[in-house]
Amino acid sequence: MFSGFMVSTWTVASIVAVVAGVVGFFVVLRGAAFVADAVPQGAFAGAAGASLLGINTLIGVGVAALLGALGIGWLSRRGRRDVATALALVVMLGLGALFLSFSVQYAPEIYSLLFGEVLGVSATEIAPVAILAALCTGAILLFYRPLLISSLMPELAEARGVRAQRMELLFLIVVALATSLTLPVVGALLIFSLMIGPPAAARSVTDRPLPAMLASVLIALAVVWVSIAAAYETNWPVGFFVGALGAVCYAAGRGWAAIRRHRGGAAWRHGRGARGPSGAQEHGLQAANVRV
Amino acid sequence: MPDLLRLIVEPGFFFSEPVQVALIAGGIVAVVSGIVGSFAVLRGQSYAGHALADISVTGGSASYLVGISPLWGFVGVGVLAAGVMDMIGVQRPRGRDLATGIVRGTGLGLAALFLYWDTTHTSTTGATITILFGSMFTISSSILPVIGVFSVVALGIVAVLYRPLLLSSVAADLAAVRGIRVRLVGAMCLVAIAVAVSLSAMTIGAILSTALLVGPAATGLRLTSRPGLAMTWAAVIGLAATWLGVLLAYDSFYWPPEQHGWPVSFFVVTLIFLFYLLASPVGRRTARRVPAGRPGLAGG
Numbered sequence: 001m002f003s004g005f006m007v008s009t010w011t012v013a014s015i016v017a018v019v020a021g022v023v024g025f026f027v028v029l030r031g032a033a034f035v036a037d038a039v040p041q042g043a044f045a046g047a048a049g050a051s052l053l054g055i056n057t058l059i060g061v062g063v064a065a066l067l068g069a070l071g072i073g074w075l076s077r078r079g080r081r082d083v084a085t086a087l088a089l090v091v092m093l094g095l096g097a098l099f100l101s102f103s104v105q106y107a108p109e110i111y112s113l114l115f116g117e118v119l120g121v122s123a124t125e126i127a128p129v130a131i132l133a134a135l136c137t138g139a140i141l142l143f144y145r146p147l148l149i150s151s152l153m154p155e156l157a158e159a160r161g162v163r164a165q166r167m168e169l170l171f172l173i174v175v176a177l178a179t180s181l182t183l184p185v186v187g188a189l190l191i192f193s194l195m196i197g198p199p200a201a202a203r204s205v206t207d208r209p210l211p212a213m214l215a216s217v218l219i220a221l222a223v224v225w226v227s228i229a230a231a232y233e234t235n236w237p238v239g240f241f242v243g244a245l246g247a248v249c250y251a252a253g254r255g256w257a258a259i260r261r262h263r264g265g266a267a268w269r270h271g272r273g274a275r276g277p278s279g280a281q282e283h284g285l286q287a288a289n290v291r292v
Numbered sequence: 293m294p295d296l297l298r299l300i301v302e303p304g305f306f307f308s309e310p311v312q313v314a315l316i317a318g319g320i321v322a323v324v325s326g327i328v329g330s331f332a333v334l335r336g337q338s339y340a341g342h343a344l345a346d347i348s349v350t351g352g353s354a355s356y357l358v359g360i361s362p363l364w365g366f367v368g369v370g371v372l373a374a375g376v377m378d379m380i381g382v383q384r385p386r387g388r389d390l391a392t393g394i395v396r397g398t399g400l401g402l403a404a405l406f407l408y409w410d411t412t413h414t415s416t417t418g419a420t421i422t423i424l425f426g427s428m429f430t431i432s433s434s435i436l437p438v439i440g441v442f443s444v445v446a447l448g449i450v451a452v453l454y455r456p457l458l459l460s461s462v463a464a465d466l467a468a469v470r471g472i473r474v475r476l477v478g479a480m481c482l483v484a485i486a487v488a489v490s491l492s493a494m495t496i497g498a499i500l501s502t503a504l505l506v507g508p509a510a511t512g513l514r515l516t517s518r519p520g521l522a523m524t525w526a527a528v529i530g531l532a533a534t535w536l537g538v539l540l541a542y543d544s545f546y547w548p549p550e551q552h553g554w555p556v557s558f559f560v561v562t563l564i565f566l567f568y569l570l571a572s573p574v575g576r577r578t579a580r581r582v583p584a585g586r587p588g589l590a591g592g
Contacts, residue, residue: 033393034339078572082338083510087565089342090503094561097499101555187404193397200390237408243401250394254380 008123009228015133016182017194017224021202021217022137023178024195026171028203029151033196034085035072035172040179040191042068042092047183048099058128061183065176068092073172077165125184132181139174147171148209187239194220197246201253204260219249310429314538314556317431317439321492322504322534324443326526328450328488329509330519331481334461338506340377341485343392345501347373347399348490353406362494363438370490373399374482429541429556431495442491449484457481458519496534500557504530507564514571533563 027036046064050057068088075084140147150157150167158164182191202216227241332341351369355362373395380391450457460467460474461481468474485505492501512525537560544554 028390031387031389033389034342037339037343037393037396079510079514080333080336080338082336083333083506086338086342086502086506087510087568090499090507090561091565093499094503094555094558097555098558101553101558192393193401196390196393196397200394237404239404240401240408243397243399243404246401247394247398250390 006232008126009121010225011126012121012129013224013228014221015129017220018217019133019136019178020182020191020194021198021220022140022213023174024199024220025202025209025213025216026140026147026151027175027192027195028199029148030171032171032175033192034082035069036175036195037192038072038085038089039065039068039172039175040183042089042096043176043179043183045092045096045099046180048096048103052099052103057184058125058180062132062177062180064092065179065183066173069172069176070169073169121184129181132177136174136177136181139170139177143167143170187237193243193246194223197249198223201249201256204253204257223249308542309433310431311538311542313431313433313436314429315535316436317495318534318538319531320439320443321488321495322508322530323527324446324488325492325501325504326508326512326528326530327523328446328484329505329530330512330523330526331450331457331461332485332505333509333513334458334519335478335481337482337485338502339389340374340392340482341489341505342502343377343396343399344370344373344486345489345493345498345505346396346403348486348493349498350399350403350406351490352494353403353410356410357406363435366490366494367442367487369399370486370493371483374486375479378479378482435495439491439495442487446484446487446491449480449487453477453480496560497557500560503557503561503564504534507561507568508533511564511568511571514568529564529567533560533567536560536563 024036027033043061043065046060046062047057048060049064050060053060071088071091072081072085075088078084146157146162147167147170149160150162150164154164157167178195179191182194198219199212199216201219202212205215206212223242223245227238227245230236230241231238329341332338348366348370351365351367352362353365354369355365358365377392377395380395456467456472456477457480459470460472460477464474467477489501489505492504496504508526508530509522511529512522515525516522537556540559541553541556544559547554
């Protein structure tokens with residue numbers, strides 16, 4: 001499992017998990033699950049186009065992901081966001097279908113692009129993936145505060161001079177970058193499982209943003225490592241394990257939050273006389289995730 | 293004149309059986325998707341619709357494995373997933389997309405596994421592509437009655453619940469005050485969406501399913517603020533895009549590269565997108581004509 005050819009797989013997968021954990025944290029905060037889902041799936045068209053033109057898949061995926069993200073941004077300025085996302089997605093997929101019909105790609109290769117081929121990572125892929133990952137996390141860390149405020153409290157962000165539209169664009173570009181580096185590893189259809197499950201679980205563990213982000217990265221790493229080991233042992237597609245473990249994370253997070261709410265509610269009821277309304281207010285503020 | 297007609301419609305278009313079946317099946321599915329999709333767009337459930345289409349693919353791949361008719365796999369799993377989505381809280385706006393995404397991720401994970409078993413245990417390598425992208429020209433005519441039955445089911449749910457559904461979609465609080473069981477109505481609407489998209493995912497592929505559900509409905513809601521009229525527009529636009537797409541795909545056999553048809557889904561998606569873009573200036577003009585104070589629907 002840790003022999004020579006698997007080393008690059010472990011390296012790339014770990015990088016992917018860190019990026020998915022960081023970017024996914026903002027995906028969950030902004031309630032942008034559909035975007036995180038549509039950009040990778042649409043970027044699949046880029047892979048098909050790249051194989052048709054005979055250029056590097058990573059470049060094709062990157063270009064398609066960026067175009068898709070910008071398209072979503074452009075369309076959602078003139079209509080509903082979910083409609084814009086759906087339309088951008090289907091246009092990209094339509095183009096993908098066209099490219100596919102022209103190329104002579106074998107079905108198993110397409111299957112691996114969609115669902116991930118963990119053993120197909122070569123050592124030469126480490127450098128570009130690492131660069132993209134650095135760009136992604138760099139952008140997030142650089143714009144951490146404005147991005148966080150505009151995600152949590154759009155009105156306050158506007159008042160402080162943070163342009164909501166610019167932040168949305170930045171967020172979309174980061175998602176596109178994260179997509180193009182995760183696509184070859186976990187596959188187009190399941191990237192977002194990694195971007196949603198771990199951060200959702202992390203968010204129900206703690207309300208504070210930085211520890212939540214850290215927890216999200218750690219959970220994502222655990223999910224990826226377990227998935228690869230299991231895929232290696234069973235020879236089943238890694239996408240299955242990522243999807244299933246993502247759901248387990250989400251369910252655990254929901255369960256944990258419910259228990260906490262139950263206990264918190266009980267404590268609040270017991271301490272009502274002593275703490276009075278200010279206690280209730282504090283509790284409500286914590287629940288609303290306002291402690292930036 | 294015959295020459296011109298011949299230039300547009302390649303000879304043999306209306307006499308080929310695959311084309312006839314594609315026109316009928318695609319037409320039914322387009323109309324159903326347009327009408328049900330209007331509610332999906334109105335309720336902001338485009339993502340749920342898209343996710344259900346993809347998840348029904350899981351059912352399709354499972355049915356290949358078990359050996360039952362794909363139809364039952366598609367519709368059964370689609371409705372099941374709609375139930376799960378409703379259970380874990382898609383009716384709440386906050387965290388709704390998240391729950392949808394989790395259900396979709398799990399469903400696709402299973403699809404990956406089933407397709408892997410399909411391709412290793414039986415030698416149907418093309419199954420992945422067929423299931424995901426669909427091909428209108430390979431629908432068997434024996435499936436048409438079943439498509440009809442499920443279409444009636446989906447349209448029936450929407451027709452019976454029309455008024456309460458509309459009110460709870462536009463103003464949920466008001467609907468609750470009037471004694472409408474918003475939760476139940478929402479769940480039934482999700483079931484109707486699930487039936488409609490799994491039906492279209494099976495016949496015309498998962499891509500077109502989302503396109504037909506969201507695109508024409510959003511265009512219709514842009515064109516008019518009256519719900520009934522918007523639904524009619526959605527059905528007409530979906531139907532037009534589908535039939536034109538089939539026609540163009542049939543013609544494209546003679547386009548470069550030689551003797552290689554372009555995929556139907558590409559044409560239909562492009563047409564739907566063009567209709568949506570064209571509708572925006574028209575919609576703005578009609579929206580201004582609506583007298584102030586009259587409650588209208590928010591445009592797509």
